[in-house]
Amino acid sequence: MQLPVLHSRFRDQIEFDGGADRKYQPLPAWFRRLPSERVAVFNMVGEHVVIPFSDFEEFIRGRLPKGNTAYQELKSHHLLLDSTGESAIDLLALKYREKHASISRFTGLHIFVVTLRCDHSCPYCQVSRVSSDRGAFDMSAETADRALDLALKSPNPNIKIEFQGGESLLNFEIIQRVVLKATAAAPALGKTIDFVIATNLSPLTDPILEFCAEHRIALSTSLDGPQDLHNSNRPRPGGDSWERAVEGIRRARERLGFDQVSALMTTTRASLSSGRDIIDAYVGFGFPSISLRWLSPFGFANRSSKKIGYPLQEFFEFYEQGLRYIFELNRNGIPFREDMAALIARRMLTPFDTGYVDLMSPAGIGTAAIAYNYDGKIYASDESRMLAENNDFTFQLGDVHTSTYREVFNSDHLRSIINKTMVEGTPMCHECAYHRVCGTDPVVHHATQGDMIGTRPTSVFCLRQLFLNDLIVRILADEPSNAKLLEDWANQ
Amino acid sequence: MVVLELSKSVYSLLSVKSVAHRLSAEATCIIDDSDKFWILGLRPNLGLTNLDDLACRATRELLDQELRQILDEKTQAFRSVIIAQAFSGVNLLHPELDNAPAGTDPLGLSKPDSETGRIH
Numbered sequence: 001m002q003l004p005v006l007h008s009r010f011r012d013q014i015e016f017d018g019g020a021d022r023k024y025q026p027l028p029a030w031f032r033r034l035p036s037e038r039v040a041v042f043n044m045v046g047e048h049v050v051i052p053f054s055d056f057e058e059f060i061r062g063r064l065p066k067g068n069t070a071y072q073e074l075k076s077h078h079l080l081l082d083s084t085g086e087s088a089i090d091l092l093a094l095k096y097r098e099k100h101a102s103i104s105r106f107t108g109l110h111i112f113v114v115t116l117r118c119d120h121s122c123p124y125c126q127v128s129r130v131s132s133d134r135g136a137f138d139m140s141a142e143t144a145d146r147a148l149d150l151a152l153k154s155p156n157p158n159i160k161i162e163f164q165g166g167e168s169l170l171n172f173e174i175i176q177r178v179v180l181k182a183t184a185a186a187p188a189l190g191k192t193i194d195f196v197i198a199t200n201l202s203p204l205t206d207p208i209l210e211f212c213a214e215h216r217i218a219l220s221t222s223l224d225g226p227q228d229l230h231n232s233n234r235p236r237p238g239g240d241s242w243e244r245a246v247e248g249i250r251r252a253r254e255r256l257g258f259d260q261v262s263a264l265m266t267t268t269r270a271s272l273s274s275g276r277d278i279i280d281a282y283v284g285f286g287f288p289s290i291s292l293r294w295l296s297p298f299g300f301a302n303r304s305s306k307k308i309g310y311p312l313q314e315f316f317e318f319y320e321q322g323l324r325y326i327f328e329l330n331r332n333g334i335p336f337r338e339d340m341a342a343l344i345a346r347r348m349l350t351p352f353d354t355g356y357v358d359l360m361s362p363a364g365i366g367t368a369a370i371a372y373n374y375d376g377k378i379y380a381s382d383e384s385r386m387l388a389e390n391n392d393f394t395f396q397l398g399d400v401h402t403s404t405y406r407e408v409f410n411s412d413h414l415r416s417i418i419n420k421t422m423v424e425g426t427p428m429c430h431e432c433a434y435h436r437v438c439g440t441d442p443v444v445h446h447a448t449q450g451d452m453i454g455t456r457p458t459s460v461f462c463l464r465q466l467f468l469n470d471l472i473v474r475i476l477a478d479e480p481s482n483a484k485l486l487e488d489w490a491n492q
Numbered sequence: 493m494v495v496l497e498l499s500k501s502v503y504s505l506l507s508v509k510s511v512a513h514r515l516s517a518e519a520t521c522i523i524d525d526s527d528k529f530w531i532l533g534l535r536p537n538l539g540l541t542n543l544d545d546l547a548c549r550a551t552r553e554l555l556d557q558e559l560r561q562i563l564d565e566k567t568q569a570f571r572s573v574i575i576a577q578a579f580s581g582v583n584l585l586h587p588e589l590d591n592a593p594a595g596t597d598p599l600g601l602s603k604p605d606s607e608t609g610r611i612h
Binding site: 025026027028029030031033044056057060061081089090092093094096097100427428431455457458 | 510513514515516517518552556559560562563566567570571573574575577578579585586
């Protein structure tokens with residue numbers, strides 16, 4: 001007896017070769033040319049194939065023979081429908097829905113800016129104030145309570161509360177208050193709540209660590225690389241930012257667990273020549289990955305750009321050299337990951353919704369993340385409140401003291417912003433091969449181009465994303481061993 | 493300044509406009525209309541002087557835009573169906589599956605292909 005499944009796989013050659021009379025229907029596709037007369041063709045859910053441009057042209061014009069290798073490649077990636085591939089539409093719909101799953105869950109990340117005070121004076125920081133005036137820059141108990149009320153009204157069953165600053169530990173009393181109240185309220189609301197504190201670790205004490213351990217609070221810190229670079233990027237009295245961060249990481253890992261401490265770096269001009277040293281520092285401290293992040297084009301960072309900024313092309317070189325060094329480390333038996341490359345690979349190679357709030361369509365502002373500022377003002381994202389510190393209140397959605405949940409999250413203002421962030425309706429994005437694995441950022445475009453939609457040919461955001469996507473596609477197509485690493489990262 | 497005369501019987505105005513938009517970071521673009529041609533004028537921005545390269549990019553972009561339009565026309569209906577199916581509360585493609593009694597097998601999934609005539 002022949003099993004039906006096997007039977008369907010082992011068919012006569014003629015089934016694959018077909019004949020000239022066999023017709024096919026192209027399915028939604030977007031393309032981008034690659035070197036060597038090839039083209040990357042993406043389907044509706046971000047999967048892609050790389051085929052010769054001449055085959056692609058024949059495909060579009062309805063003349064691609066069934067025996068052609070590209071035909072089978074296109075068919076297997078739901079880019080072509082013929083009489084033997086009836087499930088493609090169902091599968092595309094299913095994957096499309098899964099890729100957008102986070103939209104229906106609504107706002108999951110709630111950022112509490114508990115203080116603007118900080119002991120550091122980093123030139124790239126958008127918001128911090130070196131001040132001892134607690135009243136002027138700290139979140140009050142009343143403001144925190146009202147912000148928490150709004151956060152807990154989110155329909156999302158899985159809430160993450162992230163405490164930001166300034167240096168958030170300088171207002172640890174408010175962090176404790178929010179954690180205790182949220183933890184007490186969560187069971188009755190059927191929610192799970194995760195907490196993370198963004199901190200430079202400088203004010204870390206044993207009682208703080210005890211509280212974090214008791215409530216499973218994760219710590220996210222800044223580590224710009226080796227000692228000299230870090231201390232130069234992140235000045236503080238005593239010039240010992242790196243020493244304090246490193247000691248804090250050690251103590252926090254010891255008390256909270258190794259995986260409860262993560263780190264982020266920011267690339268300044270001084271970082272550009274130290275890519276390997278930065279990565280080595282992360283490897284040396286046992287971090288599993290690094291995100292080679294560009295300099296945010298906001299606020300203080302923007303004003304300091306003459307000192308710490310750089311042309312985009314120099315960042316591209318820094319990034320690619322760093323990524324290739326990480327590949328080399330992996331080949332030498334050191335497992336390590338670059339997070340942006342992993343994110344893009346995950347979007348291109350898996351059917352899952354990655355939910356990265358800075359790169360979504362529609363943008364994650366308000367619907368995936370929201371920021372409650374120290375003074376009670378509510379902003380559509382962390383970057384929005386950074387703009388507000390420079391007197392641009394475009395993305396202010398309300399005030400915790402006066403606004404209801406509905407007034408904030410169902411406001412015409414938020415909906416009008418979100419309407420401008422769909423890649424399907426954004427000039428050039430709508431026809432871009434990468435639009436299913438990319439997103440929009442109305443705050444960056446507003447800040448850099450004076451328009452939330454923005455103009456793609458001169459958009460630094462778009463140029464950066466094109467570079468990153470081009471690089472990942474090229475590696476996947478032409479570098480088998482590095483492609484294997486990207487596949488591994490995508491599935492981690 | 494590069495001036496391209498583009499036959500109206502080959503290129504649509506939408507394609508010409510799209511190319512002008514795409515190249516707007518590198519050149520100031522002017523579009524004009526003569527009897528049988530679209531006229532696309534490209535004046536390179538400061539620092540960009542390679543006119544041949546600019547013309548080459550423009551013509552390649554024109555071909556790409558034409559291909560995009562063909563694709564768009566051929567697949568627009570499918571795009572709408574896929575999105576509708578993705579977010580619909582009911583099965584739009586196979587409504588019979590929503591209405592079938594529990595325990596039945598309307599697609600014959602349990603039967604061998606030889607009985608259903610299905611080809612994968």
